[in-house]
Amino acid sequence: MAANYSDKDISTNLLISLKHMKAEFNTFTQEASNDALYKEISALYQSVCKMQRDVFNMMCEQGWYQMKSDTAANISKAYTKAENSKSKLA
Numbered sequence: 001m002a003a004n005y006s007d008k009d010i011s012t013n014l015l016i017s018l019k020h021m022k023a024e025f026n027t028f029t030q031e032a033s034n035d036a037l038y039k040e041i042s043a044l045y046q047s048v049c050k051m052q053r054d055v056f057n058m059m060c061e062q063g064w065y066q067m068k069s070d071t072a073a074n075i076s077k078a079y080t081k082a083e084n085s086k087s088k089l090a
Contacts, residue, residue: 007062008059008062008064011055011058011059011062011064012059012064014055015052015055015056015059015065018048018051018052018055019052021048022045022048022049022052025041025044025045025048026045028041028045029041029042029045
Protein backbone atom coordinates (compact mmCIF):
# COMPACT_ATOMS: atom_id res chain seq x y z
CA MET A 1 0.00 0.00 0.00
CA ALA A 2 1.44 3.35 -1.03
CA ALA A 3 1.83 6.00 1.65
CA ASN A 4 0.53 9.48 1.01
CA TYR A 5 2.97 12.01 2.39
CA SER A 6 2.13 15.67 2.64
CA ASP A 7 4.52 18.40 1.56
CA LYS A 8 5.07 19.12 5.26
CA ASP A 9 6.01 15.48 5.95
CA ILE A 10 8.45 15.43 3.04
CA SER A 11 9.97 18.77 4.06
CA THR A 12 10.36 17.65 7.68
CA ASN A 13 12.07 14.45 6.57
CA LEU A 14 14.35 16.43 4.25
CA LEU A 15 15.29 18.88 7.01
CA ILE A 16 16.13 16.04 9.41
CA SER A 17 18.21 14.30 6.73
CA LEU A 18 20.10 17.50 5.95
CA LYS A 19 20.84 18.03 9.65
CA HIS A 20 22.33 14.52 9.83
CA MET A 21 24.33 15.06 6.65
CA LYS A 22 25.65 18.36 8.01
CA ALA A 23 26.86 16.63 11.17
CA GLU A 24 28.59 13.89 9.16
CA PHE A 25 30.27 16.34 6.78
CA ASN A 26 31.41 18.40 9.77
CA THR A 27 33.14 15.35 11.23
CA PHE A 28 34.56 14.44 7.83
CA THR A 29 36.12 17.89 7.37
CA GLN A 30 37.75 17.67 10.79
CA GLU A 31 39.28 14.30 9.95
CA ALA A 32 40.30 14.96 6.34
CA SER A 33 43.78 13.58 5.71
CA ASN A 34 44.97 16.21 3.22
CA ASP A 35 44.19 19.73 2.06
CA ALA A 36 42.60 18.76 -1.27
CA LEU A 37 40.18 16.39 0.44
CA TYR A 38 39.46 18.98 3.12
CA LYS A 39 38.63 21.64 0.54
CA GLU A 40 36.31 19.30 -1.40
CA ILE A 41 34.43 18.11 1.69
CA SER A 42 34.31 21.65 3.08
CA ALA A 43 32.61 22.84 -0.12
CA LEU A 44 30.07 20.02 0.18
CA TYR A 45 29.51 20.93 3.83
CA GLN A 46 28.78 24.54 2.90
CA SER A 47 26.36 23.37 0.21
CA VAL A 48 24.48 21.18 2.70
CA CYS A 49 24.40 24.09 5.19
CA LYS A 50 22.77 26.31 2.57
CA MET A 51 20.24 23.62 1.60
CA GLN A 52 19.35 23.06 5.26
CA ARG A 53 18.81 26.78 5.82
CA ASP A 54 16.74 27.10 2.64
CA VAL A 55 14.47 24.21 3.69
CA PHE A 56 14.17 25.64 7.21
CA ASN A 57 13.24 29.10 5.86
CA MET A 58 10.69 27.60 3.45
CA MET A 59 9.11 25.61 6.29
CA CYS A 60 8.90 28.75 8.44
CA GLU A 61 7.27 30.66 5.56
CA GLN A 62 4.71 27.87 5.17
CA GLY A 63 3.98 27.92 8.91
CA TRP A 64 5.25 24.34 9.31
CA TYR A 65 8.13 25.17 11.63
CA GLN A 66 7.03 27.44 14.39
CA MET A 67 9.20 28.53 17.25
CA LYS A 68 7.68 29.40 20.58
CA SER A 69 8.84 32.12 22.92
CA ASP A 70 10.19 30.93 26.23
CA THR A 71 9.80 32.46 29.65
CA ALA A 72 12.35 34.87 31.04
CA ALA A 73 13.02 32.40 33.87
CA ASN A 74 13.89 29.57 31.46
CA ILE A 75 16.10 31.87 29.39
CA SER A 76 17.89 33.02 32.55
CA LYS A 77 18.35 29.42 33.66
CA ALA A 78 19.85 28.45 30.29
CA TYR A 79 22.16 31.49 30.40
CA THR A 80 23.35 30.60 33.89
CA LYS A 81 23.98 27.00 32.84
CA ALA A 82 26.02 28.18 29.82
CA GLU A 83 28.02 30.60 31.97
CA ASN A 84 28.76 27.84 34.49
CA SER A 85 29.94 25.55 31.69
CA LYS A 86 32.08 28.35 30.28
CA SER A 87 33.73 29.01 33.65
CA LYS A 88 34.59 25.31 34.02
CA LEU A 89 36.47 25.46 30.72
CA ALA A 90 38.57 28.46 31.76
